[in-house]
Amino acid sequence: MARSDWNPWRRLLALPNESRTKTLVIAFLVASVCALMVSGATVLLRPIQTANRAAEEQARIETLVRGIPGMADLLEQSGGTLSTVVVNLETGRAAEDVTAETLPVTLADAANWSTLEPGEDIAGLGQRPDFAQIFLLREGEDISLVLLPMTGQGYGGRIDAIMALRGDMNTIAGVAVTNHSETPGLGGRIEEPAWQADFPGTELRGPNGDMRFSVARGEASSPYEVDGITGATRTGRGFTNMVRFWLGPEGYGPLIRAIQRGEF
Incomplete structure (x- = not known):
C-alpha cells in the first residue's frame, strides 16, 4: 500500500492542471506575492517620491517668485532655501487646513474674508482675506528674508506689490510693484526700478515699535522714508497706507511678532 504524502504543497502540485482547486490556490499565491512586491516597492520608493515632490514644489516656488520684477536679484544675493506657506492672518500661524493649492478655492468663499471697520481700513480695501500665501527664505534654521504680498488703493485704483523684509522684520530688503492703475509718467513711476531701488x-518702526514708514512728499529725510514722486502725492499716500496696513495688526502684524519670537 502506497504511503500518503502529507506535504500540502506536494499534494497541490500533484493535482492535474485542470483542477479548479489548484488554479485558485496558485492564482491566490501569485496575487499575494505581487501585492507584497508592490507594497515593498512603495515603502522603498516613498522617500524618493517625497524628495521628488519637494524638489518640484521648490522649483515651482522659485519660478513664481523669480518671475516678479526685482525679486530675482534679491534672491540671488540672499541665498538660502525658499519655501512658501499659507498663513492665517488673524493668528499669524500657518493655516491648518489651507494650502497654496487650495487657497484660491478657499478665498472664493466669502466666509473667509473679514470686513474692515472704517477706522482700521487705511488701505481702502473694504475687506481683507483671512489667509495669505507668503514666501520665506531660510539660512539653516534662521529666516533671512520674508516676502509679503500686499494690496491697497492708490490714486488711480488698486496697487498690488510684494515687499521683502529682512529677518529682523523691520528692515525692507526690496519691493516689487506687480500691478497698478496709476497715471503714466506720474504715479505710474512706482513700477520703475529707479524708484523701487x-x-x-x-526701516519700518522706530525704537519704541511705532510704525514710521512713509513715502515722503519730496526727498526722504529719515531712515523710515523713501523718496516721493513729484506730482504723485496721492499715489505716495496710498502706497504708505498700504504698507502700514499690511504690516500692522490687521495684516501681517501677528505673523511678524511670531517670527520675531522665533515661533515660525
Whole structure:
C-alpha cells in the first residue's frame, strides 16, 4: 500500500492542471506575492517620491517668485532655501487646513474674508482675506528674508506689490510693484526700478515699535522714508497706507511678532 504524502504543497502540485482547486490556490499565491512586491516597492520608493515632490514644489516656488520684477536679484544675493506657506492672518500661524493649492478655492468663499471697520481700513480695501500665501527664505534654521504680498488703493485704483523684509522684520530688503492703475509718467513711476531701488535698507518702526514708514512728499529725510514722486502725492499716500496696513495688526502684524519670537 502506497504511503500518503502529507506535504500540502506536494499534494497541490500533484493535482492535474485542470483542477479548479489548484488554479485558485496558485492564482491566490501569485496575487499575494505581487501585492507584497508592490507594497515593498512603495515603502522603498516613498522617500524618493517625497524628495521628488519637494524638489518640484521648490522649483515651482522659485519660478513664481523669480518671475516678479526685482525679486530675482534679491534672491540671488540672499541665498538660502525658499519655501512658501499659507498663513492665517488673524493668528499669524500657518493655516491648518489651507494650502497654496487650495487657497484660491478657499478665498472664493466669502466666509473667509473679514470686513474692515472704517477706522482700521487705511488701505481702502473694504475687506481683507483671512489667509495669505507668503514666501520665506531660510539660512539653516534662521529666516533671512520674508516676502509679503500686499494690496491697497492708490490714486488711480488698486496697487498690488510684494515687499521683502529682512529677518529682523523691520528692515525692507526690496519691493516689487506687480500691478497698478496709476497715471503714466506720474504715479505710474512706482513700477520703475529707479524708484523701487530706494526701498532697501529703509526701516519700518522706530525704537519704541511705532510704525514710521512713509513715502515722503519730496526727498526722504529719515531712515523710515523713501523718496516721493513729484506730482504723485496721492499715489505716495496710498502706497504708505498700504504698507502700514499690511504690516500692522490687521495684516501681517501677528505673523511678524511670531517670527520675531522665533515661533515660525
